[in-house]
Amino acid sequence: MASQMFDSDSEDELPPGWEERVTTDGKVYYANHETRNTQWKHPVTGKKKVVKGELPYGWERNVMEDGTVYFVDHVNQKTTYTDPRLAFAEEVKDTPLDFRQKFDGSSTALQVLQGRDLTGKFALITGASCGIGLETARSLAIHGATVVMACRNMEAAHAGRALILAEQPKAQVEVLHVDFCCLRSVKDMAEQYQQKGWPLHLLILNAGVFGLPHSTTEDGLETTFQVNHLAQFYLTKLLINTLMRSAPARVIVVASESHRFSDLKESNISLDKLSPKSGQYWHMSAYNNSKLCNILFSNELNSRLSPHGITANALHPGNMMSSQLSRYSWFYQIIFTLVRPFTKSMQQGAATTVYCSIADELTNVGGLYFNNCCRCLPTKSAENKALAVTLWSISEHFLNKKTQHQQQSGDS
Incomplete structure (x- = not known):
């Protein structure tokens, strides 16, 4: 049974025309479809992000003959071209003890x-x-x-x-x-x-x-x-x-x-x-x-x-x-x-x-x-x-x- 996704009112919503992507080694970058440019920093906050670890439980990464990468969610029987780890991307920390609280007393x-x-x-x-x-x-x-x-x-x-x-x-x-x-x-x-x-x-x-x-x-x-x-x-x-x-x-x-x-x-x-x-x-x-x-x-x-x-x-x-x-x-x-x-x-x-x-x-x-x-x-x-x-x-x-x-x- 998959855990239920909880809502987020994230402050770093992308402007129109921008897309968030991730490299194979976990670095998040941003693509501007109007200018056709890419950059490492978020276009609004200026922050860098990374994704860590393997794919979520039940997910599989596949590659088509033309090199296109897609992801299969075997739990919910869905396919997407977006790396599911992007939903859990984290800001790059300045020091190992730079903790940013993501959960609180109401979290499960x-x-x-x-x-x-x-x-x-x-x-x-x-x-x-x-x-x-x-x-x-x-x-x-x-x-x-x-x-x-x-x-x-x-x-x-x-x-x-x-x-x-x-x-x-x-x-x-x-x-x-x-x-x-x-x-x-x-x-x-x-x-x-x-x-x-x-x-x-x-x-x-x-x-x-x-x-x-x-x-x-x-x-x-x-x-x-x-x-x-x-x-x-x-x-x-x-x-x-x-x-x-x-x-x-x-x-x-x-x-x-x-x-x-x-x-x-x-x-x-x-x-x-x-x-x-x-x-x-x-x-x-x-x-x-x-x-x-x-x-x-x-x-x-x-x-x-x-x-x-x-x-x-x-x-x-x-x-x-x-x-x-x-x-x-x-x-x-x-x-x-x-x-x-x-x-x-x-x-x-x-x-x-x-x-x-x-x-x-x-x-x-x-x-x-x-x-x-x-x-x-x-x-x-x-x-x-x-x-x-x-x-x-x-x-x-x-x-x-x-x-x-x-x-x-x-x-x-």
Whole structure:
């Protein structure tokens, strides 16, 4: 099913007698039929444009015997002489960090993906059985990506997969089991992925819990900290070699504006602070801290792996959306239901995740934080390099200790 085209009131409409064209290498130029001249700059705005990437999903480029180029839209059974990529031409940027906002809080994931063909790309999405994760999986799969849904609830995951296939029968969607409350399960799933020999171009760390009463995992850690940060930190480390072989690759970490209310700092960060005992636990504090961990991890990961062709960015999907994030608390279920008419849809919630996954302007650009498909500044704590390094060290130390214990007990 093709995504619906949205209207644009573009300021650079061409004057009468002009035509926009594109060269085979993606440079946009303008033809004046009255003077029979061509030029690179737009006749009104004076701006230069380029088109990037392959043809949109379902399109094919053909050449007639006389050299005439035409394009076939196999989805809608149409033929045209106009390169469909022109609809998504972008202004030439002065610097890599020259971001021009094309989408906002009302944009949907499918709108962000318009004109993109992701055939050949592999995306692993954690927590993809419902909510934003499922919409992210659906949107990427509809546009040709091979999507691997990493989920705890296999019944819900297979139901989600069936919905995607019912909409797009040719979609490539796989399901793998993982339980982030169990580090052994994370290791098993990573090994399964590697054994299948799949590349990995997009690792989308979307899974998360919220509003939990105090509980501990079988690994002895507070559940919110392990599920929201440590298990996904571990999964990423296990898949680093796969990401490197697939480079360029991206890691997208779904964080939250809740990170602004974290009280983590250099003077108090420790495993006891991150994974508090019952008497020191408050679910909101645990969630806020875990979301700050998401951004710190994303930034440090980008710092370490960007020289190897792997970038990482973090994002906020939206406030109090009617996903299943609130499923562990009847109180928050009521609150989320009441505010539902005023919050984003799941398609809108998935838009920033998808934007960070496929935006051409983010090629080789990482270590940033996004909200409403636009770069924004996180807190100073989120950009604290020393705090990020300490979190990384604490996380690695626990995982190494856990691995050593398993080896000593013969349970590895």
